[in-house]
Amino acid sequence: MSENYENMEFFAPGHGMCAGCAAPIIVRWILKLAGPNTIVTNATGCLEVVTTAYPRTSWRVPWLHIAFENAAAAAAGVEAATRAKGEKLNIIAFGGDGGTVDIGFQALSGMVERGHNVLYILYDNEAYMNTGIQRSGATPWGAWTTTSKVGNANPIGKMRPKKPIAKILAAHDIPYAATANPAFFQDFKKKVKKALSIEGPKFLHVLSSCTTGWRHDPSKTIEILRLATDTGLFPLYEIENGDFENMRITYKPKKFKPVEEYLKMQGRFRHLFKNPEYVKKLQRDVDEWWAKYGKYYCP
Amino acid sequence: MEVITRGAVIPEPGNSVENKTGTWRVFKPIIHYEKCIRCLICWQFCPEPAILKIDDEKVKKETPAPKEPLKRLPVVEIDYDYCKGCGICYNECPVNAIEFVKEEK
Ligand SMILES: Cc1ncc(C[n+]2csc(CCOP(=O)(O)OP(=O)(O)O)c2C)c(N)n1
Ligand code: SF4
Ligand code: SF4
Ligand code: SF4
Ligand SMILES: [Mg+2]
Numbered sequence: 001m002s003e004n005y006e007n008m009e010f011f012a013p014g015h016g017m018c019a020g021c022a023a024p025i026i027v028r029w030i031l032k033l034a035g036p037n038t039i040v041t042n043a044t045g046c047l048e049v050v051t052t053a054y055p056r057t058s059w060r061v062p063w064l065h066i067a068f069e070n071a072a073a074a075a076a077g078v079e080a081a082t083r084a085k086g087e088k089l090n091i092i093a094f095g096g097d098g099g100t101v102d103i104g105f106q107a108l109s110g111m112v113e114r115g116h117n118v119l120y121i122l123y124d125n126e127a128y129m130n131t132g133i134q135r136s137g138a139t140p141w142g143a144w145t146t147t148s149k150v151g152n153a154n155p156i157g158k159m160r161p162k163k164p165i166a167k168i169l170a171a172h173d174i175p176y177a178a179t180a181n182p183a184f185f186q187d188f189k190k191k192v193k194k195a196l197s198i199e200g201p202k203f204l205h206v207l208s209s210c211t212t213g214w215r216h217d218p219s220k221t222i223e224i225l226r227l228a229t230d231t232g233l234f235p236l237y238e239i240e241n242g243d244f245e246n247m248r249i250t251y252k253p254k255k256f257k258p259v260e261e262y263l264k265m266q267g268r269f270r271h272l273f274k275n276p277e278y279v280k281k282l283q284r285d286v287d288e289w290w291a292k293y294g295k296y297y298c299p
Numbered sequence: 300m301e302v303i304t305r306g307a308v309i310p311e312p313g314n315s316v317e318n319k320t321g322t323w324r325v326f327k328p329i330i331h332y333e334k335c336i337r338c339l340i341c342w343q344f345c346p347e348p349a350i351l352k353i354d355d356e357k358v359k360k361e362t363p364a365p366k367e368p369l370k371r372l373p374v375v376e377i378d379y380d381y382c383k384g385c386g387i388c389y390n391e392c393p394v395n396a397i398e399f400v401k402e403e404k
Binding site for chain 2: 024185
């Protein structure tokens with residue numbers, strides 16, 4: 001059996017992530033679960049920039065800074081090199097939502113198509129945060145960003161729904177694609193461990209709140225993330241080998257919370273409360289999703 | 300003066316510990332051990348990490364606890380050199396053992 005490194009820290013303090021940012025919680029635990037025999041590639045974005053302000057780094061495993069669009073391609077190269085040398089390591093790529101669902105998507109799709117033994121982690125804070133909160137393909141409907149501004153011409157914010165990236169990756173028929181949320185800690189850990197144990201390309205979509213871009217009280221990070229899933233807005237599921245018929249929803253709230261509870265804690269949704277139709281629309285979207293997919297709940 | 304390394308390689312893993320980011324703190328969490336049930340939830344969720352899990356027998360026994368048997372469990376301790384005062388620990392503690400007060404400068 002593999003060793004347990006949960007009492008070790010492979011991610012050092014002294015980084016520059018905002019107080020209350022969820023991303024370091026996710027990274028810290030993925031590294032604990034992966035252990036020291038790990039190489040990380042990291043697309044630029046908040047995580048990359050503020051954990052490695054030269055000449056200092058928060059990483060205690062070998063780590064490569066990669067351009068915005070190709071963390072997956074670089075991970076593929078690292079994996080091929082270690083394989084050629086006969087070494088068995090965890091190769092993990094981290095990308096933000098911009099770096100994953102938008103600009104890095106081609107490299108990611110290619111990496112998984114070629115079948116590299118890489119775990120790709122999307123930490124999804126639902127906008128391009130490091131450059132000042134621009135909308136991405138992962139920004140949800142109704143969110144304010146600096147490029148989906150709210151005003152008389154557009155009272156909604158982003159007018160398009162979130163890209164279902166885990167399903168898109170699953171449609172590549174890869175061994176493992178899943179969504180996770182650090183607030184559902186046991187589920188999150190289980191999925192990371194499972195992904196690490198599988199040979200081949202793995203994709204994990206992890207929701208990661210951003211105090212700055214979501215405009216929330218830093219102490220509420222975990223509470224808000226918990227609500228994202230307890231309202232049904234961010235469902236937790238896994239799909240193996242592209243087998244959508246046997247998709248598994250791994251958590252279902254005993255009683256769904258109304259979406260308002262999630263929205264009202266974040267400044268990026270404040271404008272939605274000016275028109276009750278907006279909140280109703282989001283509630284309808286959630287209800288429709290669960291009406292369609294709820295049958296896949298499989299604890 | 301630091302010299303720029305070839306390829307901007309940083310040869311020393313985790314040397315960000317030299318950045319004492321605790322200076323960012325506006326609010327300060329304080330653990331009240333007589334209430335703390337040693338569940339480790341704060342340690343689990345601290346983003347820095349600035350909460351240490353201490354498994355030392357002496358510390359475990361000598362730190363106050365609400366019930367004697369809890370003294371078998373590891374103790375959490377805040378490292379104020381790095382705590383940015385986000386308040387996640389304060390918000391998540393299931394027994395309200397953490398107080399969150401304005402930092403005195
Ligand atoms: C090709 C290219 N375009 C733009 C940038 C500028 N840039 C750096 S980080 C970033 C946003 C990253 O967003 P995301 O991937 O969501 O990560 P986050 O910062 O939100 O964690 C952008 C646009 C860049 N570095 N390279
Ligand atoms: S801007 Fe957002 S994602 Fe970036 S470090 Fe701050 S809280 Fe984290
Ligand atoms: S306030 Fe935030 S940074 Fe400080 S110990 Fe608590 S969780 Fe960690
Ligand atoms: S969350 Fe509260 S009870 Fe649990 S270890 Fe931390 S201070 Fe103690
Ligand atoms: Mg982002």
